[in-house]
Amino acid sequence: MSLSARNQLPGIVEDVKLGTIMALVTVRVxxxxxxxxxxxxxxxxxxxxxxxxxxxxxxxxxxxxxKD
Amino acid sequence: MSLSARNQLPGIVEDVKLGTIMALVTVRVxxxxxxxxxxxxxxxxxxxxxxxxxxxxxxxxxxxxxKD
Amino acid sequence: MSLSARNQLPGIVEDVKLGTIMALVTVRVxxxxxxxxxxxxxxxxxxxxxxxxxxxxxxxxxxxxxKD
Amino acid sequence: MSLSARNQLPGIVEDVKLGTIMALVTVRVxxxxxxxxxxxxxxxxxxxxxxxxxxxxxxxxxxxxxKD
Amino acid sequence: MSLSARNQLPGIVEDVKLGTIMALVTVRVxxxxxxxxxxxxxxxxxxxxxxxxxxxxxxxxxxxxxKD
Amino acid sequence: MSLSARNQLPGIVEDVKLGTIMALVTVRVxxxxxxxxxxxxxxxxxxxxxxxxxxxxxxxxxxxxxKD
Incomplete structure (x- = not known):
């Protein structure tokens, strides 16, 4: 994908939780x-x-x- | 660290490049x-x-x- | 806290309102x-x-x- | 100002540092x-x-x- | 408006949908x-x-x- | 493009200005x-x-x- 965003981390969706307006998507990377x-x-x-x-x-x- | 930000990915700094105002930090995760x-x-x-x-x-x- | 974010303003939580996915936290600074x-x-x-x-x-x- | 951004903190500019593209503005609030x-x-x-x-x-x- | 944000696109609200915490505002520009x-x-x-x-x-x- | 970002405005690049770390891209939409x-x-x-x-x-x- 030719998008300027430099961080494009491949993963697998673990969970999708839907609210009225927003959704929380959990991805394993x-x-x-x-x-x-x-x-x-x-x-x-x-x-x-x-x-x-x-x-x-x-x-x-x-x-x-x-920094740890 | 008790910060609300949910994504805190451990890694190792590979490079630091300094500009006048900003810096680009590259991290291996x-x-x-x-x-x-x-x-x-x-x-x-x-x-x-x-x-x-x-x-x-x-x-x-x-x-x-x-989504790929 | 050794986090790069430069703005870390101390305050007291005045209110927490919970939605399904998001929460609104009001802080007095x-x-x-x-x-x-x-x-x-x-x-x-x-x-x-x-x-x-x-x-x-x-x-x-x-x-x-x-700018005012 | 009728802008949706809820945080509009009044202050005084203490410093302005210019780079080629970006600038760092320091404000006392x-x-x-x-x-x-x-x-x-x-x-x-x-x-x-x-x-x-x-x-x-x-x-x-x-x-x-x-949270401290 | 003398705000530093460089993108201030004039438009007309087409829809406002309210959740508990957030709202989705659709604007025609x-x-x-x-x-x-x-x-x-x-x-x-x-x-x-x-x-x-x-x-x-x-x-x-x-x-x-x-880039397309 | 199947990216979750809802705003994907087509336009033409008018100018690209390069700094050491950042670049300013001006697009006519x-x-x-x-x-x-x-x-x-x-x-x-x-x-x-x-x-x-x-x-x-x-x-x-x-x-x-x-809101104007």
Whole structure:
């Protein structure tokens, strides 16, 4: 995908929880879990469900660094 | 760390590139590369350098889903 | 906290309102009120309640300037 | 200002540092310092300089909570 | 409006849908539809309703580029 | 593109300005100008130049509403 967002992490949907306006999509990416909050309309529009192969996409300006 | 941001991905700094205002920090997270853009002041304040153990932290509202 | 986010404003939780997916957390910071929208899961995970001492954390790239 | 962003914190510009593309604007808000990264074009367009009365504006979805 | 956010697109509200915490505001901007998710409190505070003249405001650091 | 981001506005690149870390991409979308700040690495990776057909992509949680 030729999108400028530099972080496009491949994973598998583990759970989709729908609210009135928003949805919480949980994705397994390697050894990590990545939570995504998108609109319910988008979750339904993509037909997201457990087991789907997806990418978690994050613009690099949205990534902070925590030094342990 | 008791921060509300749900995504805190452990990794190793691979590169730090400094601009006048911003810095680009590249982190290896499992099999993926995660790029982070933070201020140069923060990169220097944390003393970030290649090999550091860090976490890439992302608020879940900043994560989009791409369905392949 | 050694997080790159430069804005970490100390305050006291005034209110927590829970929705299905999201939560609205209202924090008093000095003379100002700061509203934060996080996931309900994070609000519950942190056990946020009125009177808690917290920090409102904002990445500097998310701050705009309005000139009066 | 009738903008939906719920956080509009009044303060005084303490410093403006210009890069090629971005600018770092430091604002005193009560007892806190708030750092803002905006485009250089916006900083110049607003004529931002030390001593200006401004508001630091943040959408509530961009505010995280750290519990101490 | 003297706000640093560079993108302030004039349009007409087509729909407002309210959840418990969030609201989805749909705005027609020229030939495009722009969806905005803000707090329900802000939607109600602004009295947003179908037909309102508004601006969809986006900080430039939040805009990605997709090359077709 | 099957990306959850609801706002994908078609336009034409008018200008690309490169800094050390970041780039400012100006896109004409109908009667409006949309400014995007992405990494220089992404701008170069996509080979962005004046005249390119692109989409300006914005997650709906990043869109505020200003009522005139």
């Amino acid at each position: 390697g050894d990590n879990i990545v939570d995504s909050v998108i609109t319910r309309a988008s979750a339904e529009g993509l037909g997201l469900k457990k087991g789907d192969a997806v990418r978690a996409v994050v613009k690099s300006t949205e990534v902070m660094i925590q | 499992g099999d993926n590369i995660v790029d982070s853009v933070i201020t140069r002041a923060s990169a220097e304040g944390l003393g970030l350098k290649k090999g550091d153990a860090v976490r890439a932290v992302v608020k879940s509202t900043e994560v989009m889903i791409q | 000095g003379d100002n009120i700061v509203d934060s929208v996080i996931t309900r899961a994070s609000a519950e995970g942190l056990g946020l309640k009125k009177g808690d001492a917290v920090r409102a954390v904002v990445k500097s790239t998310e701050v705009m300037i309005q | 009560g007892d806190n310092i708030v750092d803002s990264v905006i485009t250089r074009a916006s900083a110049e367009g607003l004529g931002l300089k030390k001593g200006d009365a401004v508001r630091a504006v943040v959408k509530s979805t961009e505010v995280m909570i750290q | 020229g030939d495009n539809i722009v969806d905005s998710v803000i707090t329900r409190a802000s939607a109600e505070g602004l009295g947003l309703k179908k037909g309102d003249a508004v601006r969809a405001v986006v900080k430039s650091t939040e805009v990605m580029i997709q | 109908g009667d409006n100008i949309v400014d995007s700040v992405i990494t220089r690495a992404s701008a170069e990776g996509l080979g962005l130049k004046k005249g390119d057909a692109v989409r300006a992509v914005v997650k709906s949680t990043e869109v505020m509403i200003q």
